[in-house]
Amino acid sequence: MGCCSVTQRHTGVDEVGPDEIELLELSGDNLGVWSLSENRVQLSVRNSRDEQQLPCTASVRHLEQEVVLWGRTRDELHHRIYSQQPIRGWEGQPAHVYGEVIHSSVVSLYNNYSEEQSERFLLLFPFHLLILSLDHSQEDFIYEGVLPVSGLSVQAVSLQLDVSHPTHMFEITSAMMDTKVFTCASAGESQRWIQHIEDRRYESMIQPMSPSQCALSYLLPCDENWKREELKKYLMQAPIWNWEGSPIHHMGQPGHISIVHIINTQRQGLQERLMILFPQDLLLLSVDSKRLQIKYEGRLARQSIKAVERSALPGRLEFELRGELLETLQVSCTCVEDYQAWIFHLQQPDRDSHIIMSQPPPPLLPKLQRNRKESQEPILAGDQCHINGRS
Template identity: 40%
Template sequence: MNRPLSQQEAAERYLVLFPSHVLILSLAPGHQTFVYQGLLPLTGLRVREHQGSQTGLDIFGSMIETRTIFCGTPDKCQLWVLGLQYRIQELKGQNSGPCSSPLSLLVPCDEPWKRQELRSLLLCSPIQQWEGKPIQHMGPVQALVPVQVASAGSREFQDRLLLLFAEDLVFLSLSPGGSGLIYQGKLPRSGIQALEKSAILGRLEFEMTGNIMEPILVACSEAEDYELCLFHLQKPNTHLPSMASQPPIIPKKVKRI
């Protein structure tokens, strides 16, 4: 059990050390479950013993404010200092390996806190082979859903992350080794329809169609994700703009989806 100290007050927290990150948790009222409080990538962090009347350690870096952790006893404090310093040094020689990226912990994003953290990560991390305006200028992410996609003809599904913005859908994949994300294509929401297929196929699957694209099958593993996608994508035909008045942008990489 560790206690980070903010400028206003100290709060009880639990730290979990992963190979490349520190997960910060707190106990929910009633002490029945843990509550996600943040994630600190170890890359770029520094650790030192706290210079004060209480036994503790300081975690700091160029991208975060200094956090002071009080561990209770000198032995616990020394254990955390040595453990963190060891992992930080290990990562310095693994910048190209899978442990150097937070994605190794966040993907698969099968927990709400992982999706929350991944949304923030997408806005400050490079995405390989990205095209078009920066992702930071596309507006807030309305939904982030792990899916499998395939062309309607082949049905050879591939894992993707589907990001729903106000005007576009973006598909990303995880790079080999899990060290980064790769851009796999973009579709304008104004030019597509989502047709429900789950009742026919007996699985959580829908089809995306449009005038400028071949049909794409999208499969979800969770009913919540399936309903979320349909909620955002299904709309009456009368709401779709005509090709004459507002032609949609042809996605350059839709064939790679």
């Protein structure tokens, strides 16, 4: 009786034995194992499909590994900024607090006045846009500012600087700052910036920042000197809803700032306000309960208002703001220092005391009468001539 072999021959659908199947581990939906029911045609289709997907993945990885600045890739530059290495002029919270970098690139900032361009490195976070200038000699970043994207508007612009070399520009505008125009290396890069900023602005509308992502929640109440100074810097660049008039930095350098409570004469309730003193104006802002958003409430010209003390009783830190075109406002301070500062700045009896009003000179005597007096009193006449500056 003959022996029969139990080894499967290369016949049938696939011509591959069970020992060889174990060596065929391919990327697919079945945990990387090629099924016996899959023929060569299906295998070739899957291989060609995977080959088509590889260049896309590789291009993304290549983009991240591309040398961007000073021989470093984007990942290396991001890590340097995140690692809390000192960046010249840095203000505010550490970079990692702003979240993950959505997009970044080297661009050129166009100056509308001098028509010159200077390089900048932009980093877009989920809710903020960081602007850094470059010091190539030291291979170092210089901090220029952080802008909340919720208050920005972005659009493509074309200045036609050189017809033979078209520019790829976009501009960002805000009520809190002058328009900034950036030039990109390509049209695609400019469109990416526009799309990313628009997307993040929309996200900031439907998904507002949490208190941990907003510096305002850390700075209020501004009951310490360092908080006051940081809050002044924050207000000069933060979005302020319902803002009216020219950008806030055109109002000059902010002076005293504090939280006060205001009641009008009709007693419509106690209202918390953030009051900021500028050289020519007194600015009133409100803040929401979560300390995330600021709203414009109005501004008063300092020349048209005056603070009047209401009571000298202990603990009554109140004064009235009065003006010709202003309904009287009762202002209550939270501490003695704020009360004394506001009284000092707003209750000065003569706001024009810096203008020295000289006394008018005495009237000159008529010519005929002066001559007679000179003839009768020559010594006095000589003195009088010396005083009037005549010879």
